[in-house]
Amino acid sequence: MNSKIKTTLLVIVLMALSCKEKALEKYNDQSDSQGHPSLILTKSGVEKIKSQLGSIPIFDASLEATKDEIDAEIELGIDVPIPKDLSGGYTHARHKRNFLMLQKAGVLFQILDNEKYAVYVRDMLMAYAKLYPTLPVHPQTRSYARGKLFWQCLNDSNWLVYSSQAYDCIFEWLSKEERDTLENDLFIPFANFISEGNPQFFNRVHNHSTWGNVAVGMIALVMDHDELLEKALNGLKTDNLKVGMKDNDGGFIKVEGQKVGFLANVDEPFSPDGYYTEGPYYQRYAMYPFLVFAEALHHVKPELKIFEYKEGVLLKSVNTLINLSDADGEFFPLNDGQKGMSYYSKELVTAVDVAYHYGGNNPELLSIAKKQDRVLLNDSGLAVALGIKEGKDKPFDKKSINLSDGSNGDEGGVGILRSKGLELVFKYAGQGLSHGHYDKLSFSLYEEGEEVLQDYGLSRFVNIEQKGGGNYLKENKTWAKQTIAHNTITQNEVSHFGGKYEVGSKHHSELHFYDATNPQVQIVSAKETNAYPGTQLHRTLAIIDDEDFEKPFVVDIMNVASENKNQYDFPYYYFGQIMKTNFEYKVPSELKPLGKSIGYQHLWKEAEGMPSSDNVTFSWLNHGKFYTITTTSDATDNLILARIGAKDPEFNLRREPAFIIRRHAKSTTFASVIESHGNYSPISESAVNAYGSVSSLKVIYNNENYTAVQIENVNGKIKILVIANNDALNKNEHHLEIKNKEYKWVGSYTYITTIN
Incomplete structure (x- = not known):
């Protein structure tokens, strides 16, 4: 066994009891019956992961790589700069890295029971809670829907999708006062700004809106906020948009009678074959919010039967997307598509793991996961890691295929x-x-x-x-x-x-x-x-x-x-x-x-x-x-x-x-x-x-x-x-x-x- 893994296991044993006791103390007034975590991780899933640590090579390696990354980030300290840059600039890149680090640190706290990761998540979220109420819209004016942390609401939504998962992971560890501060000063205003504050962004059928809908929906599930969840699933009931109004991407924001919200973004862009009308590059980009929210809804709102929605199109679309790649796994650049984007991207790691776990354990997906050489640190990733360990993988056989376009x-x-x-x-x-x-x-x-x-x-x-x-x-x-x-x-x-x-x-x-x-x-x-x-x-x-x-x-x-x-x-x-x-x-x-x-x-x-x-x-x-x-x-x-x-x-x-x-x-x-x-x-x-x-x-x-x-x-x-x-x-x-x-x-x- 790798010495680092042994050390990790020792930390788990030493920290488990004290951290659990502290979590129970801080959670004594929490009324949510579902319990946390409940989005991409579940309580039972965490226990299964802990019971398998040290014996599942691809999961252990993914965990160790994430631990090394977050430990180094913690050593550098927290930086929450005043936003000013377009894509690629320092403030843009820093806030993007922050939300990725938040999500990973939250997962590490759950799996390793090491309180330093919860402290890191809490302190960064508190820094954002202090900053956010002071922010105007972003100073760069290029977007049709400017964010606050980023130049466009799309990236603000990215931030909330990932940060919601981090909040879910430390929710029970936080005190009620800390949760109140985060929700009242950060998360609720953030969700309202993305939705009510930007209906031209939120009420569309487009990959942008999918991210916005999911951002609001994910934080709604953590906070058990029915009003926000309804907005996420079905869009804003009323808005001041003109029918046929255009955005600066050249697309219509709304047409007469068009449904909006997350469910509409599943209904409209996906064909019954799982082809996404914007093309594989943007299908890849949208698969992350589609599937993490579906995972969360499956855990928290199982009555929605989200993985059965539209005849299971979300899970079907993963196979479709892999078929839209060449022999090296790079997606065909139909429509706007950057060459070189492939199923090695983080979005496709999520897609493959979720589709395997919730879609019938297709052994061909395991062969893609082996090529990706990493898994999610959650229930889905564990299922894939165990499947690979048990030798269940079969080659993904990409054959000729004809994929229909359009909702029907x-x-x-x-x-x-x-x-x-x-x-x-x-x-x-x-x-x-x-x-x-x-x-x-x-x-x-x-x-x-x-x-x-x-x-x-x-x-x-x-x-x-x-x-x-x-x-x-x-x-x-x-x-x-x-x-x-x-x-x-x-x-x-x-x-x-x-x-x-x-x-x-x-x-x-x-x-x-x-x-x-x-x-x-x-x-x-x-x-x-x-x-x-x-x-x-x-x-x-x-x-x-x-x-x-x-x-x-x-x-x-x-x-x-x-x-x-x-x-x-x-x-x-x-x-x-x-x-x-x-x-x-x-x-x-x-x-x-x-x-x-x-x-x-x-x-x-x-x-x-x-x-x-x-x-x-x-x-x-x-x-x-x-x-x-x-x-x-x-x-x-x-x-x-x-x-x-x-x-x-x-x-x-x-x-x-x-x-x-x-x-x-x-x-x-x-x-x-x-x-x-x-x-x-x-x-x-x-x-x-x-x-x-x-x-x-x-x-x-x-x-x-x-x-x-x-x-x-x-x-x-x-x-x-x-x-x-x-x-x-x-x-x-x-x-x-x-x-x-x-x-x-x-x-x-x-x-x-x-x-x-």
Whole structure:
């Protein structure tokens, strides 16, 4: 046994009786029948933890790491500075660290029975109780809802969610006079400020409001305050907001008849599949308040049956969120999303532990917990630690999955196709609230955790003060949200829905079909009819695993039907070094932006050419792997090599490349094959299979009912993929004649090999 653990156990034995006696003395006038702790820890859970200490390795290690951290923090002393900074500044970071330390110290007091942790929590909370009544709203004016400790109410809510847990842990240890001071000078005014004082923040359906609702709800449960709990669950009954009023995030605060409060924030943003409409980055962020409050409600208000609410969507959403990550566990950056955020974050440690403990002990979640290598110091963490100790873990098998969007699952969705290391993410979802992007029918592609064709994500350096105070940069609106920043069609240099939130929020793409039942051909198809008036977009993406090709490859078919002639720009945002093209291009002597606005102003035009045949090939090398796009082309197409970074004097954008196909037409079809092939070793200086396998790609049939593409490889093998553009029911039979050959099949598509 680790010597530090032995020391910890000795401390427990020596301190337990004296601390329990002191706690009983101070609690002699407490009338709460539930007892404390009761939020994320329970009395019975604490006893179980103590009985297992020293025998549960991952829990013991998590406890020791937390103890070391808090002991060091106590040595430094308490600092509760006057707030003044934006994200990343000292006062912001200090208050953020304080609430994290408070929560951890409270838990340590319960588990170790060492009074120094209770003293630390009490003294810091008392310092806040002295400071809070003196504070005006935060001096930084950027937010639509300014906090007091922080520049926005969102962060104030973070503080209260964590601090409520600390208060719960020392509640019985405190005297009545101390509790009265904390509640009357700090917690009740704090909760009222977040709610009644900021209805434009509190009465919304948004991740911000979830934090606000949970903050008020958590402290309400500790104090047994029914009025505050009602506000938390169902929102403010009346407010002075105008219907349709906007916040400065670009989202609506309230719409006619919209429900608000915590329960509404479970009902509305989550689809029945557990997909959160703002995207995985903000789903990750919101999972912490969703699940800690659910845990607390389960303990204190079991009659609500919160884990069964909306058919158990909160627990289901954890599996969904893990499926929205790549091979390395990093979340796909749909909508506003910072790249690199992963299931190793503290929010996902909470999510995995809670979902395992309350969701049926799914052994696949234990494998994620093992990778995270830490657990919560509470009932849920103990359950996970015991499951790992007993060897119950099984690998989390991320398969192809189609996730619906919208409260009822009828507002589009996200399709993920996976095959032998390739992961394709197809977005045909709703707007995604104020964090949504204008990128209908966009996709991204990964191989073994590395981006091949990227979604840019957000434009923000989170909590880095020197970059816009750590907040969203103006380029998030001028670039990252705009359609041209994504791998999808932009018409006439105008973003989808004109880049207008109020228009985009009314519409979503429609799934045409999804089929991952055949491991050889996994396919998803969706339509968008509202992004551009008079234009219908229909995109089909497939990953095909064919023995006549080295690896699975992607087929991308974008059908565009329009009443008018338009300019279509169809980009692929790749990474790496260009190897070869089959077209000539000219490099200008002076770089100029590709356009003037709507994202185009941020693209340098580095080169331009035209097709030399009816197929264009574009190859590049990245992370030791070769990639080739083969696409059908018109003789008048413009082929543009571009790079992000124009009109960006503060260097806020990443300088990354794109290959753009520009076409002028009414109705047209963009058909492409994307291959991963071969490898290059800088050690052996050896290139293997550096050329793609596709020798020819043709659209051999195309009308409103069917589209057929023919792929010929270098060995003369011909493959044909036929899509039913209208009748996509799996049970229906199709007959089609192409070049005097008859094709028959049942279902939405067919894939065949023919003899040349």
